[in-house]
Amino acid sequence: MSLNVALLGFGTVGRAVARIIVERSLPFRLTHVYNRDVTRKVVDWLPPGTVWTERLDDVLAAPLDIVVETMGGLEPAGTAVRHALDAGTPVVTANKQLIAQQGTDLLARAAASGCELAFEASVGGGIPVICGVRDGLAGDRLLSVSGILNGTSNYILTRMASAGASFADALAEAQAQGFAEADPTDDVDGFDARAKLCILARVALAVDLRPDEVECRSIRPLRPIDIVYARRLGSAIRQVAHVERAGDDGVVAWVQAALVPLASPLAQVDGGQNLVLATGASGGRTSFAGFGAGGGPTAVAVVSDLLAIARGHRSRLAPARRPARVMGGAPVPHYLRFVVRDRPGIIADLARVLAQHDINIDAVLQEPGTAKEALPFVVTLEAADGTTVQDALSRISHLDFHVEPPLVLPFLT
Amino acid sequence: MSLNVALLGFGTVGRAVARIIVERSLPFRLTHVYNRDVTRKVVDWLPPGTVWTERLDDVLAAPLDIVVETMGGLEPAGTAVRHALDAGTPVVTANKQLIAQQGTDLLARAAASGCELAFEASVGGGIPVICGVRDGLAGDRLLSVSGILNGTSNYILTRMASAGASFADALAEAQAQGFAEADPTDDVDGFDARAKLCILARVALAVDLRPDEVECRSIRPLRPIDIVYARRLGSAIRQVAHVERAGDDGVVAWVQAALVPLASPLAQVDGGQNLVLATGASGGRTSFAGFGAGGGPTAVAVVSDLLAIARGHRSRLAPARRPARVMGGAPVPHYLRFVVRDRPGIIADLARVLAQHDINIDAVLQEPGTAKEALPFVVTLEAADGTTVQDALSRISHLDFHVEPPLVLPFLT
Numbered sequence: 001m002s003l004n005v006a007l008l009g010f011g012t013v014g015r016a017v018a019r020i021i022v023e024r025s026l027p028f029r030l031t032h033v034y035n036r037d038v039t040r041k042v043v044d045w046l047p048p049g050t051v052w053t054e055r056l057d058d059v060l061a062a063p064l065d066i067v068v069e070t071m072g073g074l075e076p077a078g079t080a081v082r083h084a085l086d087a088g089t090p091v092v093t094a095n096k097q098l099i100a101q102q103g104t105d106l107l108a109r110a111a112a113s114g115c116e117l118a119f120e121a122s123v124g125g126g127i128p129v130i131c132g133v134r135d136g137l138a139g140d141r142l143l144s145v146s147g148i149l150n151g152t153s154n155y156i157l158t159r160m161a162s163a164g165a166s167f168a169d170a171l172a173e174a175q176a177q178g179f180a181e182a183d184p185t186d187d188v189d190g191f192d193a194r195a196k197l198c199i200l201a202r203v204a205l206a207v208d209l210r211p212d213e214v215e216c217r218s219i220r221p222l223r224p225i226d227i228v229y230a231r232r233l234g235s236a237i238r239q240v241a242h243v244e245r246a247g248d249d250g251v252v253a254w255v256q257a258a259l260v261p262l263a264s265p266l267a268q269v270d271g272g273q274n275l276v277l278a279t280g281a282s283g284g285r286t287s288f289a290g291f292g293a294g295g296g297p298t299a300v301a302v303v304s305d306l307l308a309i310a311r312g313h314r315s316r317l318a319p320a321r322r323p324a325r326v327m328g329g330a331p332v333p334h335y336l337r338f339v340v341r342d343r344p345g346i347i348a349d350l351a352r353v354l355a356q357h358d359i360n361i362d363a364v365l366q367e368p369g370t371a372k373e374a375l376p377f378v379v380t381l382e383a384a385d386g387t388t389v390q391d392a393l394s395r396i397s398h399l400d401f402h403v404e405p406p407l408v409l410p411f412l413t
Numbered sequence: 414m415s416l417n418v419a420l421l422g423f424g425t426v427g428r429a430v431a432r433i434i435v436e437r438s439l440p441f442r443l444t445h446v447y448n449r450d451v452t453r454k455v456v457d458w459l460p461p462g463t464v465w466t467e468r469l470d471d472v473l474a475a476p477l478d479i480v481v482e483t484m485g486g487l488e489p490a491g492t493a494v495r496h497a498l499d500a501g502t503p504v505v506t507a508n509k510q511l512i513a514q515q516g517t518d519l520l521a522r523a524a525a526s527g528c529e530l531a532f533e534a535s536v537g538g539g540i541p542v543i544c545g546v547r548d549g550l551a552g553d554r555l556l557s558v559s560g561i562l563n564g565t566s567n568y569i570l571t572r573m574a575s576a577g578a579s580f581a582d583a584l585a586e587a588q589a590q591g592f593a594e595a596d597p598t599d600d601v602d603g604f605d606a607r608a609k610l611c612i613l614a615r616v617a618l619a620v621d622l623r624p625d626e627v628e629c630r631s632i633r634p635l636r637p638i639d640i641v642y643a644r645r646l647g648s649a650i651r652q653v654a655h656v657e658r659a660g661d662d663g664v665v666a667w668v669q670a671a672l673v674p675l676a677s678p679l680a681q682v683d684g685g686q687n688l689v690l691a692t693g694a695s696g697g698r699t700s701f702a703g704f705g706a707g708g709g710p711t712a713v714a715v716v717s718d719l720l721a722i723a724r725g726h727r728s729r730l731a732p733a734r735r736p737a738r739v740m741g742g743a744p745v746p747h748y749l750r751f752v753v754r755d756r757p758g759i760i761a762d763l764a765r766v767l768a769q770h771d772i773n774i775d776a777v778l779q780e781p782g783t784a785k786e787a788l789p790f791v792v793t794l795e796a797a798d799g800t801t802v803q804d805a806l807s808r809i810s811h812l813d814f815h816v817e818p819p820l821v822l823p824f825l826t
Contacts, residue, residue, distance in 0.1 A: 020695055036530060059567070108509025126696035128549020135548065135726075136533070136541020139433060265702070268681050282433055283539035283713035286703035290680070291696060300696035303552025313548075316724050 006032040006059045008080055009071035010041045013094055013121070016299035017068060018046060021306075027304060028066070032059040042090065056080055060087075061402055068302060069093040070121075077198070078102060080165075083118075088113040092305040094121035094298055100195035100211050100340040103202055107317065112114075116315060118305035124149065126297025127290040128304065129276045133204040134315060140280030144244030145204045146412075149196040149298055151272035151292040152180045152187035153219050153239040158270050161227045161236065167220060179272055179293075190216035190255035197241040197255060204278055207251055207319035209243065215328050217256040221407050226337055229378045230366055235259035236267035238413065242329075244279075249326035249369070259335055259411045265289070266412070331383040333362065333411040336393070338379070340401040342372040349399055350379060357392040359384045374403045386410065416723055419445040419472045420454060421493055423454045426507055427536070429712035430481060430797045431459060434719075439480070441719060445472040469493055473500075477604035478804040479722055481715060482506040483534075491515060498522040498530060500569035505718040507711055513608035513624050516615055529727060531718035536562065536609040539710025540703040541717065541741065542689045547728060548615040553693030557657030559825075562609040564705040565593045565600035566632050566652040570670070571683045574640045574649065579659035580633060591687050592685055592706075603629035603652065603668035617691055620664055621733035628741050630669040632802035638748065639750055642791045643780055646748070646824075648672035649680035653825065655742075656672075657692075667799075672748055672824045678702070679825070693746075742798040746775065746824040749806070751792070753814040755785040762812055763792060772807040774795045787816045799823065 004023075006026045007014050014033070021028050022045060030050050035041045036248045053059060056076055060067075060083045071077045077095050078333040084091050086109055093099065097118045099106070106226055110117035120130045124147075133142065148154050152174055159170040168289055171188070172178035186192040193216045201209040219239050230237045238260050243253040260266040265287050269275045274292025279285045279293060291297035308315075351361060360382040370376060381389065416433075427446070432754075435458060445464045450456045455465050466472060469489055473480075473496045480497040484490045490508050490753060497504050498721045499522055506512065511667045512519070512532045523530035546555065555607050561567050565587055572583040582599070587593035599605040607627045614622040623641050632652050641672045643650045651673050656666040673679040678700050682688045687705025704710035721728075753759055764774060772794050779790040794802065806821055 016695070024554060125551075126553070126693075127699055128545050131549035132541050132545055132701070135721060136544035136717055137713060138540075138720045139713040139718075141437060141540070250704060263681075265681070268676075268678070280539075281711060282429070282709040284704045284710060285699075286540055288545070288699075288701060289698035296695040297697060300550060300552040306548055307551045307553075308548060311727065311729050313726065314724065 002027050002029040003065035004029050004031045004063065005066045005068055005306070006034065006062065006064050008034045008059065008067065008069045010035040010038070010058070010079070010223060011070065011361065012295040013298045013302065014070040015043070016295035017070065017078070020299055020303050022046065026303065026307070027310060031064065032062060034059050040084055044130070045281055051063045058171045060084060064089050066306060067091045068306065069095055071095070074101065075097060081106060082109060085109040085115060085117060090114050090116040090118070090309045092118045092302055092309065094302055096122040096192070096195040096199060100198040101198065104208055116309050118309060118315065119199065120305050121298050121301035123199050124274045125277055125292040125294060127274055127276065127288050127292065127298045128301065129200070129288045130203050131304070132288050133200070133278050134317065135351045137280060137283065137286060142204045142280045142313065144242070145200045145276060146240060146242040146266070147200070147276035148238055148242045148266060148274055149186065149193040149276070149292065150239055151274055152184065153193070154269060155179050155272045156188065156217065157222070157237055157239065160222065160224055166222050166224060167222055179252065185391060187392045188220055189218040193239060193241040193255045197243055197253065200276065201251065201253065203317065205243065205245060205251070206318040206320050207243070208322045209251060209326065211322060213253070213326040215254045219257045221405070222257060225367070225376045226407065228257050232365060234262055235261060235411065237409065238266050238269070240266060243358055246325070246327055249321070249323060250327060251323045252327045252329045254328055256408055259409055261413070264412070320411065328386045329410070331385045333383050334381040334389050335409045335411060336379045336381065337376060337407040339374055339376045339403045341403055342375045343401060346401050350396060353395050354381070354392055357388055359388060359392055367381045369413050415440050415441055415442040416478035417444045417476060418479045418481055418719070419447065419475065421447045421469070421472065421480065421482045421490070423448040423451070425708040426711045426715065427483040428456070429708035430483065430715045433712055433716050434806050435459065439716065439720070440723060444477065445475060447472050473497060477502050479719060480504045481719070482498060482508055482713065483627070484508070487511055487514065494519060494695065495522060498526055500529050500566060503529040503531070503722045505531045505722065507715055509535040509605070509608040509612060513611040516612065516622050517733065529722050531785040532612065532700055532729065533713035533718050534711045536612050536617065537687045537689055537701065538703070538705040538707060539713045540687055540689065540701050540705065541714065542613070542701045543616050544717070545701050546613070546691050547730065550691060550693060550696065550699060553696045555691055555693045555775065557655070557692045558613045558617045558657040558689060559653060559679070560613070560689035561651055561679060561682045561687055562606040562654045562689070562705065563600050563652055564687055566683060568592050568685045569601065570632065570635070570650055570652065573635065573637055577637050579637060580635055601633055602631040606652060606654040606668045610656055610666065614656045614664065614666065616698070616730065618658060618664070619731040619733050621735050622664060622666060622739065626739045628667045629667070629670060630671045634818070635670060636779070638789045639820065641780060642748070642750065643672050645778060646672060646793065647675055648824065649675055650822065653679060653737070659738070659740055662736060663740060664736045665740045665742045667741055672820055674824055674826070677825070694748050695762060740798045742823070745796045745801050746796050747790065747794040748822045748824060749792045749794065750789060750820040752787055752789045752816045754816055755788045756814060759814050766808050767794070767805055770801050772801060772805055
């Protein structure tokens with residue numbers, strides 16, 4: 001028995017979904033394909049009965065068993081998903097922003113209609129991390145989830161490390177290879193990872209975390225010299241997203257570049273790969289890794305959701321609660337990198353401000369052979385909380401020797 | 414609503430399952446705990462109504478909603494599981510040998526009775542790999558599964574690498590720490606990993622592979638010098654289990670020590686950790702890693718299965734087919750290590766036999782400063798199939814210069 005499926009969006013992911021369904025003769029009949037300017041999208045390998053349309057209303061008025069949404073963006077995707085769920089039609093979506101921002105409302109609509117809203121493809125591409133934490137680790141009480149959730153940023157950071165490339169060059173390379181969009185803001189400034197983190201917080205920790213509550217820092221200020229210093233410190237630099245329970249009703253959550261030990265699984269994620277680490281009270285740390293983006297892997301997640309719905313799977317997410325507090329994190333050691341016009345007394349000036357904030361210096365590092373007029377050096381700090389370090393740094397940034405703004409990164413253990 | 418659960422086996426895993434159920438107030442009532450010599454097992458933190466018994470028949474005659482089997486071994490576990498399934502009672506088991514050897518029969522019984530047989534805990538401890546490949550990657554066509562499936566062997570190999578320990582010392586250390594049993598045969602000779610590999614073959618590839626069909630080689634012959642040479646070759650040594658589709662109806666399957674590139678995820682699995690790599694036609698390579706053994710992690714898998722059954726989850730495994738052929742693998746480069754009484758002409762003798770088998774030598778390596786009367790050295794071979802290499806090696810082993818039998822390991826890419 002075939003199920004009638006409408007495919008909303010026929011970009012890279014939508015096309016890959018259709019391919020898998022056709023090539024593997026899966027029990028789904030693609031009755032409608034919606035896309036803007038749909039005529040340029042039509043392919044000859046879908047059954048002749050498929051309706052190609054740019055009229056969303058027509059699609060949603062048809063008798064459908066499942067709606068697959070791979071358009072991305074909040075609208076018109078949100079309207080379409082709400083319409084389908086309210087009509088009791090199960091929805092499979094790859095839309096991270098929609099689930100991150102409107103997940104509570106959409107899941108309530110799905111529950112009210114008694115139908116499934118599945119979104120495995122919204123986090124970690126082909127890595128079955130929603131299924132893994134929701135079902136596979138259901139027997140544990142999860143305490144935290146960390147991960148490398150944005151393949152573009154990870155590609156840029158690993159190219160900076162392997163080729164000594166500048167951020168700008170690594171970004172241009174990622175764009176040329178199709179790993180980064182013309183406007184890379186969502187990726188490099190952390191908004192993409194933040195949306196995925198909010199989805200993981202809901203699924204793994206039953207916490208209704210909203211993207212604008214999560215502190216998010218860009219990887220743009222990173223320079224090749226930071227990779228060099230990080231390596232001297234036994235670390236790699238990664239864009240990490242992290243959420244953990246804090247007390248009974250708070251969470252710690254952030255997205256930022258961080259120094260991770262070279263032996264950490266986070267350091268071993270290369271190129272466009274993604275990795276999610278879930279830590280549980282009974283089971284310890286479990287990791288899930290693979291291709292975090294791309295048509296094929298993302299389509300695998302969509303089709304896995306379709307097959308689960310076809311066999312009557314009900315995911316029954318625990319209701320997510322709003323956190324009472326969202327915090328920036330426990331005290332950790334920090335890495336400060338300065339680029340200065342060299343003169344005597346700089347370290348003394350820095351040390352004085354840090355001491356005034358009760359922050360202890362661990363070490364001062366300076367690679368040899370750099371120019372006096374733009375001298376990079378690094379100060380590592382003993383464990384201190386992020387807010388205190390930021391306060392100290394904002395005072396330090398008013399000192400007269402800076403050639404560019406100082407950079408601060410936490411060390412993760 | 415609580416479900417009545419009987420717990421068969423109150424060892425490390427069974428006790429941890431009971432702990433999680435009690436501490437998290439999960440909706441399961443442990444009505445019976447079965448164990449041999451049960452009186453020494455009784456704990457005070459289970460509800461007073463729990464029946465502690467060493468009479469399996471009494472347990473199975475009771476009205477039960479789910480049976481949890483954590484006894485291990487084929488009998489009496491097999492009889493109990495069959496009895497429960499035939500009576501239509503869902504079973505959750507952590508028993509890898511039972512599922513590997515009798516999975517086809519047991520799953521048929523479960524299907525005939527319309528009840529679930531869940532065995533997440535039988536592979537990879539707390540890592541949700543059954544759920545991950547069966548449900549999370551259902552949308553892909555999986556081509557192969559590899560993994561580090563035995564934590565004891567991996568602990569021994571990583572101790573040999575990190576501490577330069579001999580196999581015997583690393584094993585003794587693992588035994589002292591409770592990672593290895595008094596008789597380590599199942600772990601170090603590969604039988605434990607082989608059982609888990611057969612379960613993964615069923616779940617990931619829908620192949621009914623039987624343990625005695627899978628070639629299995631011990632890690633006992635490994636010496637610290639092999640770790641040294643492996644590192645010189647940019648590799649680590651790991652006990653790897655591997656199964657892949659070969660043609661329409663064959664499979665390649667083996668369990669053995671192998672050289673894996675240091676950058677491979679397999680090389681980065683330390684101590685008692687497990688890792689499973691699944692490669693799919695559309696999604697590429699996805700990995701699952703975490704604690705492969707231990708009470709807490711294994712109990713998480715059992716409890717996750719319990720919760721899935723409680724919410725009515727039906728796993729619907731595709732029927733597994735018997736492979737037409739089980740083979741030893743495609744041609745790969747190999748590592749040969751000899752320990753010889755040195756004399757002129759040894760390399761010439763080896764090279765002649767290898768040439769007679771059409772095997773090309775890639776390199777000869779010899780660490781400096783070793784004794785002439787027991788000189789280890791390594792020959793690396795260009796890609797050749799395992800059978801040809803074994804044939805050549807059996808002729809080589811009759812040459813007169815060996816102090817101990819030669820060792821052969823494949824290189825994995």
